[in-house]
Amino acid sequence: xxxxxxxxxxxxxxxxxxxxxxxxxxxxxxxxxxxxxxxxxxxxxxxxxxxxxxxxxxxxxxxxxxxxxxxxxxxxxxxxxxxxxxxxxxxxxxxxxxxxxxxxxxxxxxxxxxxxxxxxxxxxxxxxxxxxxxxxxxxxxxxxxxxxxxxxxxxxxxx
Amino acid sequence: xxxxxxxxxxxxxxxxxxxxxxxxxxxxxxxxxxxxxxxxxxxxxxxxxxxxxxxxxxxxxxxxxxxxxxxxxxxxxxxxxxxxxxxxxxxxxxxxxxxxxxxxxxxxxxxxxxxxxxxxxxxxxxxxxxxxxxxxxxxxxxxxxxxxxxxxxxxxxxxxxxxxxxxxxxxxxxxxxxxxxxxxxxxxxxxxxxxxxxxxxxxxxxxxxxxxxxxxxxxxxxxxxxxxxxxxxxxxxxxxxxxxxxxxxxxxxxxxxxxxxxxxxxxxxxxxxxxxxxxxxxxxxxxxxxxxxxxxxxxxxxxxxxxxx
Numbered sequence: 065x066x067x068x069x070x071x072x073x074x075x076x077x078x079x080x081x082x083x084x085x086x087x088x089x090x091x092x093x094x095x096x097x098x099x100x101x102x103x104x105x106x107x108x109x110x111x112x113x114x115x116x117x118x119x120x121x122x123x124x125x126x127x128x129x130x131x132x133x134x135x136x137x138x139x140x141x142x143x144x145x146x147x148x149x150x151x152x153x154x155x156x157x158x159x160x161x162x163x164x165x166x167x168x169x170x171x172x173x174x175x176x177x178x179x180x181x182x183x184x185x186x187x188x189x190x191x192x193x194x195x196x197x198x199x200x201x202x203x204x205x206x207x208x209x210x211x212x213x214x215x216x217x218x219x220x221x222x223x
Numbered sequence: 224x225x226x227x228x229x230x231x232x233x234x235x236x237x238x239x240x241x242x243x244x245x246x247x248x249x250x251x252x253x254x255x256x257x258x259x260x261x262x263x264x265x266x267x268x269x270x271x272x273x274x275x276x277x278x279x280x281x282x283x284x285x286x287x288x289x290x291x292x293x294x295x296x297x298x299x300x301x302x303x304x305x306x307x308x309x310x311x312x313x314x315x316x317x318x319x320x321x322x323x324x325x326x327x328x329x330x331x332x333x334x335x336x337x338x339x340x341x342x343x344x345x346x347x348x349x350x351x352x353x354x355x356x357x358x359x360x361x362x363x364x365x366x367x368x369x370x371x372x373x374x375x376x377x378x379x380x381x382x383x384x385x386x387x388x389x390x391x392x393x394x395x396x397x398x399x400x401x402x403x404x405x406x407x408x409x410x411x412x413x414x415x416x417x418x419x420x421x422x423x424x425x426x427x428x429x430x431x432x433x434x435x436x437x438x439x440x441x442x443x444x445x446x447x448x449x450x451x452x453x454x455x456x457x458x459x460x461x462x463x464x465x466x467x468x469x470x471x472x473x474x475x476x477x478x479x480x481x482x483x484x485x486x487x488x489x490x491x492x493x494x495x496x497x498x499x500x501x502x503x504x505x506x507x508x509x510x511x512x513x514x515x516x517x518x519x520x521x522x523x524x525x526x527x528x529x530x531x532x
Contacts, residue, residue, distance in 0.1 A: 096247050096262035121397050122243075123272040123409045124236025124303050132247040132262055145251040154243040154269065208251075216247075222269060223237050 093138020094208075096147065103127040103219070126222045127158060134205075135213035145205040147216055148172065151198050158219035159195035165218060168200040169193045175202060238357060239271035239304030240404015271304035271402030273387040274411035277419035280362075284378060286426035288465040291326055291368045293338045294421040296383045298352065299360035302411060304403030307351040308385040312365050316420065320377035323367035323423055328383075331362035338364040351388050367423065375427040375463040375519075380420045387415035428463035428519035430470060451531045452483065456524065463519035470517050472525055475509035480529035482507070488526045 101116040103126075116129060132149065136142045150172070151157055157167070162178050169181045181193040203216045237243070247262040280295040300306050314323045330352055331337075332344045343364065346352070355361050367381060389408045390398050392415065402408035435458075440451040447453070459472050476482055487494045487503045487510055494503030494512070503512045505527065512525050 093253060094249060094251050094258065094260050096249055096260055098245055098247050098262040098265045100245060100265040100267055119267045121270050121407050121409055122267050123270050123411070125272075125411075128243075128267065130245050130265070134249065138253055140254045142251045142253045145249055147247055147249040149245065149247040152243055152245065154237040154241050222243070222267075 093136060093140070094142050094145070095135045095137055097133045097135075099131045099133070101129045101131075103129055122222055124222050128155065128220045128222060129217055130220060131215050131217035133213060133215045134208065136208040136210050139210055141207050141209055143207045145208060146202055147205070148200055148202045149218065150200050151220065154223055155220040156196040156223055157198040157201065158221050161219060162195040162198065165201050166204065167198045168202070169197045170199065172200045172202075175200075236272060236303040236357075237269045238404070239269060239302075239402050240406060241269040243267045243269065268404070268406050269303065270397075270406035271306075271389075271404065271408040272302045272411045273306060273389055273391070273408055273415035274301040274413045275299065275306075275308055275385050275387060275415060275417045276301050276413065277383055277385050277417040279383070279419040279421035281421040284422035284424040286465070287323070287367065287369050287423050288426045288428075289369070289468065291366050292323075292423060294365040294367060294381055294383075294423070295338075296363045296365065296419050296421065297360050298355065298363055298383075298385045298417075300355040300357055301413065302387070302415075303357045304408075305354045305356050306403070307354045307388040309349060309351045309388055310346060310363060311349050311384045311386075313382045313384065314367065314379070316380040316382055319379045321370055321373040321379050321425065323379055323381055324370050325381070326366040326368055329364040329366065331364065334362075336362055338366075352385075365421070369425055369427075373425045373427070375425055375429075375465060377425040379423045379425075381423065382418050382420050384416065384418040389415070391415040426463075426465035428461050428465040428467045428517075430467055431460045431462070432472065433458045433460070434474070447531060449531050452528050453480065453531065454486075454526060454528050456526050459514065459517075459523045459525070461517045461519050461521050461523075466516055466518040468516045470514040471511055472514060472523070473509060473511045474527075476529050479532050481532055482510075483528040483530055486526070486528035487512070490524055 100119055102119045104115050104117050106113050166175050167178050168175050169183050182190040183193045183197045185191040201218050244264050244266045246264045250259045276299045278297045285292050310328055312325050312328055314325055328346045329343045352361055389401050392410045394410055394412050396410040398408040435456045437454045438445045438447050438451050440446040440448050457472055482505055487505045489502055494501045496505040498504045510527050514523055
């Protein structure tokens with residue numbers, strides 16, 4: 065309790081001394097909330113029915129939908145927002161729809177559309193990158209007004 | 224649990240029990256300030272997928288004769304967690320000319336790929352293999368014999384089925400809390416059951432024997448009178464695609480005749496009368512030629528002489 069109070073005090077002191085970056089850090093005006101669902105496919109009347117359910121049972125080959133909800137809780141417009149999400153080793157970016165995303169196949173160093181990226185082919189040359197080569201996805205938002213929110217999502221397949 | 228030889232991984236999937244965690248980060252500017260923020264972390268636990276594949280390893284039908292045949296299969300755990308499989312062998316397959324007699328099911332315990340009686344472990348039908356690692360495989364030998372009544376050239380197939388011990392069912396069936404790594408076990412596309420066929424072809428041989436005689440009388444003719452020499456010719460014809468083992472041709476002398484010493488011949492070559500390294504023996508009562516193992520499609524001709532008393 066004492067420690068927390070102390071942290072709050074320090075935060076207040078920094079804020080009052082008007083160090084801009086730290087002030088933003090303390091206020092946390094931009095919020096991210098991650099979620100994951102499983103895209104379960106069932107057959108009804110010969111048609112595929114997709115439903116997003118809690119990931120209670122997940123096996124290789126399942127499709128996961130990772131979503132990140134953002135919200136500007138601050139009083140000023142947030143600009144130049146870059147939301148980055150690494151693709152962990154146990155999953156691969158789903159190939160369908162992957163061309164609409166800004167992706168990296170080199171750990172986040174360079175970015176672009178998947179169709180334009182290349183990776184080493186293991187034989188001294190390069191080959192066109194596949195969805196399974198993607199290491200990160202990102203979204204660039206020009207601005208988010210105070211109080212505005214939205215959801216960013218990508219589909220991944222459990223390897 | 225028996226130790227199994229490592230097999231080449233074929234990357235079936237993320238190992239059961241793996242935790243996949245996801246966190247997003249954002250950078251931004253707000254007015255003159257810039258900041259970064261991290262989301263909460265969401266975690267997904269990968270459950271065990273129950274999948275299996277079985278392959279019969281005989282590329283051409285295996286010939287089976289009087290001796291047992293060893294059929295080979297490979298059971299591969301295509302799931303993502305260690306799993307044992309119940310094995311059943313069914314020698315009754317549609318289209319069979321004969322149904323083989325299953326003698327035993329043996330797993331390649333030491334993983335050297337070769338059937339070693341007394342070394343590899345015998346399984347009772349319907350009992351389970353040792354646990355097979357994800358992506359691992361186990362060679363299984365099924366020892367079969369030919370049923371009575373099978374004839375040369377007949378074909379047959381023998382089916383080996385492997386069922387996941389945790390359970391089988393339609394894909395998607397879940398066994399709560401029974402997965403490796405603490406999650407559920409979920410039936411995969413194979414239904415957690417698979418089977419494979421190996422083919423057999425009966426390879427047998429049969430023996431027919433014919434006997435003929437020519438007579439040379441003391442006067443240069445061919446009358447059967449005292450003093451005439453009778454030459455007997457025995458032709459053993461071995462037919463079929465297999466071979467016969469321990470084949471002996473024996474004959475006894477007709478009463479009123481006497482064997483003429485050192486006249487026993489096999490394929491035109493003389494054999495000694497005494498029991499020794501050659502194939503033939505002639506005693507006071509008859510001859511015995513030991514042809515041993517003879518392949519189908521061959522004939523063996525034996526001759527000997529007796530004199531009419």
